[in-house]
Structure formats: structure tokens, C-alpha cells
Amino acid sequence: MIAHQLSIFLENKPGRLEKVTAVLKDKGINIRAMTLATSTAGWGILNLIVDRPQEACRHLSETGHPAVLREIVVVRMADRPGALHDMLVLLANAGINVQNAYGTVLGDGQTAILIIDVEHTEHARQLFTAAGVATLTAEEVYCV
Amino acid sequence: MYWNPHIEQADLPTLRALQAQRLRDTIAHAERSPFYGALFAKCGISTDSIRSVEDIRRLPFTTKEDLRSHFPYGFLTVDKKDTVRLHCSSGTTGNPTVIFHNRHDLDSWSNLVARSLYCAGVRDTDVFQNICGYGLFTGGLGFQYGAERLGALVIPAAAGNTTRQIRLMQDFATTAVHTIPSYLFRLHTAFAEMGLDPARDTALRLFVIGAEPHTEEQRRRIEDLFGVKAFNSYGLSEMNGPGVAFECTCQNGLHVWEDCFLTEIVHPQTLEPVVEGEVGELVFTTLDRQAMPLVRYRTRDLTRFLPGTCPCGRNHRRIDRISGRTDDMFIVKGCNIFPMQIEKILMRFAQVGTDYLILLQTRNGVDEITIQVEMQAAWFTGDLAALEKLARQIVHEVRDEILVTPTVQLVEPGSLPKSEGKAVRVRDERQA
Ligand SMILES: [Zn+2]
Numbered sequence: 001m002i003a004h005q006l007s008i009f010l011e012n013k014p015g016r017l018e019k020v021t022a023v024l025k026d027k028g029i030n031i032r033a034m035t036l037a038t039s040t041a042g043w044g045i046l047n048l049i050v051d052r053p054q055e056a057c058r059h060l061s062e063t064g065h066p067a068v069l070r071e072i073v074v075v076r077m078a079d080r081p082g083a084l085h086d087m088l089v090l091l092a093n094a095g096i097n098v099q100n101a102y103g104t105v106l107g108d109g110q111t112a113i114l115i116i117d118v119e120h121t122e123h124a125r126q127l128f129t130a131a132g133v134a135t136l137t138a139e140e141v142y143c144v
Numbered sequence: 145m146y147w148n149p150h151i152e153q154a155d156l157p158t159l160r161a162l163q164a165q166r167l168r169d170t171i172a173h174a175e176r177s178p179f180y181g182a183l184f185a186k187c188g189i190s191t192d193s194i195r196s197v198e199d200i201r202r203l204p205f206t207t208k209e210d211l212r213s214h215f216p217y218g219f220l221t222v223d224k225k226d227t228v229r230l231h232c233s234s235g236t237t238g239n240p241t242v243i244f245h246n247r248h249d250l251d252s253w254s255n256l257v258a259r260s261l262y263c264a265g266v267r268d269t270d271v272f273q274n275i276c277g278y279g280l281f282t283g284g285l286g287f288q289y290g291a292e293r294l295g296a297l298v299i300p301a302a303a304g305n306t307t308r309q310i311r312l313m314q315d316f317a318t319t320a321v322h323t324i325p326s327y328l329f330r331l332h333t334a335f336a337e338m339g340l341d342p343a344r345d346t347a348l349r350l351f352v353i354g355a356e357p358h359t360e361e362q363r364r365r366i367e368d369l370f371g372v373k374a375f376n377s378y379g380l381s382e383m384n385g386p387g388v389a390f391e392c393t394c395q396n397g398l399h400v401w402e403d404c405f406l407t408e409i410v411h412p413q414t415l416e417p418v419v420e421g422e423v424g425e426l427v428f429t430t431l432d433r434q435a436m437p438l439v440r441y442r443t444r445d446l447t448r449f450l451p452g453t454c455p456c457g458r459n460h461r462r463i464d465r466i467s468g469r470t471d472d473m474f475i476v477k478g479c480n481i482f483p484m485q486i487e488k489i490l491m492r493f494a495q496v497g498t499d500y501l502i503l504l505q506t507r508n509g510v511d512e513i514t515i516q517v518e519m520q521a522a523w524f525t526g527d528l529a530a531l532e533k534l535a536r537q538i539v540h541e542v543r544d545e546i547l548v549t550p551t552v553q554l555v556e557p558g559s560l561p562k563s564e565g566k567a568v569r570v571r572d573e574r575q576a
Binding site for chain 2: 007008009010011016037039041042043044045047061064065066067068070099100
């Protein structure tokens with residue numbers, strides 16, 4: 001299964017983030033990773049990796065938060081200098097625009113992963129596979 | 145084609161000459177009232193002051209406050225026994241305003257409404273359902289008399305009871321409806337709830353809408369929902385009510401009936417005429433009212449004259465739909481701005497709602513304008529770049545319209561203060 005991140009529209013105001021986390025907490029949804037991309041004009045997009053994204057998205061929408069699921073590509077980061085750079089070059093050479101990329105550590109506390117938000121996820125996945133970089137499944141990302 | 149062909153098709157010199165003659169008559173009537181008698185004496189004005197319509201500028205303005213402070217009989221030019229009807233406003237603050245009519249006035253008004261309806265395409269074969277308040281409100285009796293004069297079959301349906309309205313439409317095969325635009329949206333929902341399609345299950349072919357500010361986009365939406373043409377009506381109780389200006393079948397602005405209303409558009413602060421085509425405050429002088437003529441009455445409604453001539457052949461000038469009230473206007477960096485101008489732009493973007501808030505603030509001694517607009521959840525894709533592009537586009541189009549660069553803030557759906565009756569559209573937090 002293809003992994004998804006949860007993207008939520010958020011006003012840059014005190015208490016907004018807490019409103020979102022309160023909904024998730026209420027439903028027992030676990031947040032694995034989080035980034036906040038903000039615009040200068042006072043709003044932003046909160047990107048979350050959670051254990052039950054479909055459910056989370058539904059609850060957030062029902063409580064009035066504009067939320068969508070975005071397909072992502074997740075790869076295991078090799079533990080060597082320049083590993084991140086190599087992967088980004090791979091995408092750049094293929095003309096794939098990276099909207100957002102952020103790292104986190106899987107549940108084992110050992111494996112570093114890179115979450116990449118690109119427009120053409122399938123194309124990116126094929127590139128990584130061809131280059132011998134394994135992409136992670138949804139189950140691996142959400143639950144490990 | 146025309147209800148009053150000689151008047152509607154009159155060439156401009158004829159129309160102006162008629163206006164000048166009627167203006168003199170109006171002054172002669174008006175000076176018999178306590179209010180204008182005293183005012184004209186003080187300003188040294190008589191019928192001799194008027195040689196052409198341009199001389200209107202020598203006359204003083206009349207305001208709503210004048211009407212209020214001379215309530216009820218201060219503007220009456222005839223004996224009370226010669227009046228036959230009055231309409232008055234609710235007067236939520238202070239005295240109400242009241243307008244008296246004699247027989248001539250009611251006859252003239254009915255003719256204007258008949259002319260207006262005819263101009264929008266209503267005929268004596270139509271079944272005309274008048275969905276608006278009767279009683280003191282002028283839209284009820286005004287359209288009733290006008291549509292009867294035209295010869296249509298009129299259903300005095302009055303306001304409310306949507307199920308009964310739909311029933312009436314079906315029982316009597318209503319073809320034309322007059323109502324306020326917001327009611328048509330409610331009506332459409334009711335049709336849907338009853339499993340009816342107005343295009344299939346009614347004989348509707350024409351709407352007349354007015355008495356409530358609305359945008360061109362809202363009109364088009366109404367037309368799309370019902371598959372029915374909607375024509376804009378403009379009037380105000382001080383100028384009788386409906387029948388002051390009306391759209392013809394070209395739908396390109398509202399012809400003001402200049403034989404009955406001498407029309408000016410002035411700058412709301414300087415009271416000088418605006419450059420032709422610029423937005424300003426509408427000012428009317430009645431030209432065919434005897435019991436209670438009004439001279440240079442400031443409507444507080446904002447609009448502009450539309451340039452050019454209308455293909456329909458009427459020489460009566462056209463005004464744009466009302467773009468707001470002088471009370472709503474605000475000034476930023478020397479530009480006069482009306483909330484409706486901004487609303488008009490926002491309606492072009494499906495990604496944002498029509499709820500918005502205009503914030504005026506002072507930053508480093510400079511006035512700044514911020515527009516907060518609600519993001520529509522259905523259009524959210526999680527793409528920050530797309531949202532930034534959207535905000536830039538809104539900034540760009542608003543700047544082209546108001547000539548000041550705003551900041552556009554997208555906010556969460558439902559987070560802006562909701563209107564209770566009148567919407568909160570502008571919050572002025574500037575230091576004086
Ligand atoms: Zn026309």
C-alpha cells in the first residue's frame with residue numbers, strides 16, 4: 001500500500017495547532033512525524049504522518065479542518081555522508097519537483113527515513129527502485 | 145417595444161427640455177411646503193433660478209435627516225385631504241420617514257412601474273407573482289399597481305410561506321416573479337426538497353429582483369439555477385419605491401427614468417459631480433411628484449453612470465447596479481473603497497468563500513488593508529505553493545479594482561464572524 005501524509009490547512013494563530021492535535025488525541029491517533037510549512041501571509045500547511053491517516057482525515061474534515069491525504073514517497077536513509085543529496089539529485093535530474101521533504105526515525109529508534117512530497121510519486125518510486133533504493137510501504141511507515 | 149414610446153425614445157435635447165420644464169414645476173410645488181418654503185426663501189431660490197437642468201446645482205441638497213426632523217408634514221405641499229396614500233419607513237432610530245402621495249403621484253408611480261416591467265419583458269399575458277412585503281413597504285403595492293396597470297394577472301402573494309408560494313406558482317402557472325435575490329436561493333432549495341425542478345415543473349420565465357444589494361455573479365447564479373432570466377430593479381421609498389431605474393432586456397445596467405427623476409452622481413464628501421463614469425452617491429430630484437416633491441435628495445447609494453448608448457433605443461441614462469452605501473465606504477491611501485468592489489473579485493475565486501472581513505490597520509504610520517477570506521475545504525489540496533499563488537492572484541485582481549495593494553489572508557472555514565442580519569464586512573482598527 002502506498003503511504004500518505006495528512007496535510008491540514010492551518011491559520012498561523014495561537015491555539016490552532018492544538019485544535020488539530022486535540023482531535024487526533026481524542027480518536028487515539030498517533031502522530032509519527034510532523035512538519036509545518038508556513039506562508040508569509042499568516043497561514044500554513046501542517047503535514048503529519050499518523051498511524052491511521054484515512055480515519056484522521058475524516059475526523060478532521062468533520063470537525064471543520066480542511067484536510068487531505070497526499071501520496072508520498074518514503075525511503076530509508078543510508079547512514080553515510082551525502083546520502084540525502086544523492087537522492088535529491090536523482091529526482092532533480094528527472095525533472096521532479098520536490099514540494100517538501102522531511103526526515104524522521106522509525107519506531108525501532110534506529111532507522112532514519114526520508115519522507116518526500118512530490119507531484120509524480122509513481123515516477124519517483126520507479127527512479128528509486130532502479131537506483132537500488134528501497135521505498136517503504138504504508139504499513140512500514142505508519143506502524144513500525 | 146416601449147410602454148411610453150415618446151418618452152422612452154425621446155432624443156436627448158427633448159428629454160433635457162422636458163426635465164427643465166418639470167424642474168421648474170417641481171420648484172413651484174416644493175416652495176408650498178414648510179420645509180422648502182423656508183429653505184428657498186433663505187437661499188433666494190425661485191422658479192426663475194432654473195433655466196436649464198444644469199441649474200440644479202444652485203439648489204441645496206435634501207437628506208434623510210431633513211425628512212426625519214420635519215416628520216410628518218414638513219414636506220407636504222398640499223392639503224392633507226388631497227393626499228390618498230402614505231408609505232413610511234420603520235424608523236428603527238429616531239423618527240421614521242414618510243412619503244405622501246396624491247392621486248396624480250400614485251398614477252405617475254404606477255405608470256413608472258408598468259414601464260419598468262414592460263422594459264424588462266413583462267407583458268399583459270404574464271402571471272405575475274409578487275413575493276414581497278405588502279403594507280408600509282413600497283415593493284408590495286408598488287409592483288401590484290404597476291403590474292395591474294400593465295395588464296398582467298397579479299398574484300399578491302406577499303412574503304414568506306415558501307410551500308404556498310410554490311403551490312401558487314403551480315396552480316396558476318406563474319410566469320414572472322418579483323422578489324429579493326436571497327429569497328430565490330431559499331426558494332430553489334425548497335423546490336429541491338419537494339423533489340421538484342423549477343425548469344420542468346413551473347412556467348417561470350422571468351424574475352425581477354431588487355431591494356437587496358447583490359452582485360452580477362449572484363444574478364448569473366440565480367439564472368443558472370432556475371433557467372430563468374433575472375432583471376435588476378432599483379428604487380427607494382423616498383423616490384416612491386420601485387420604478388426608479390430598471391434593466392431592459394439587454395441586461396447592461398439600469399435605465400433611470402429621467403423624465404421623472406433628475407439624476408446626479410456626486411462625490412459623497414465634496415458633493416461635487418464626479419467625473420462621468422466614476423462611482424459616487426446618487427442624488428435624485430423628483431420631476432413628477434406633487435404632494436411631496438424632493439429636491440436633490442441624497443440616497444447614500446453608490447453607483448456610476450454607464451457610458452455609451454443602449455441597443456434597446458432608450459436614451460434614458462443607465463446606472464450600474466448599486467455598489468454599496470456611502471455609510472459602508474472607507475478611504476485608504478486617498479482611494480474611496482467599497483466592500484462590494486472587493487466582494488465582486490472574491491466571487492471569481494471558487495477556492496474561497498464569500499465570507500470575508502476587511503481589516504484596516506495602521507502600520508508604521510501607514511494605512512494597510514488586509515482581506516481575510518475563508519478557504520473552501522473542498523478545494524484544499526495540501527499544496528502550499530498553489531495556495532500562495534491563489535493569494536497572489538487575489539491580491540493582483542483586488543489591486544486592479546481598488547488601486548491599493550491589500551494583504552490577503554486565507555483563514556479556516558467558519559472562522560470569520562458570521563452575519564446576523566447585516567454582515568460585518570469592515571473592521572477599522574486604524575488610529576485616528
Ligand atoms: Zn436598454
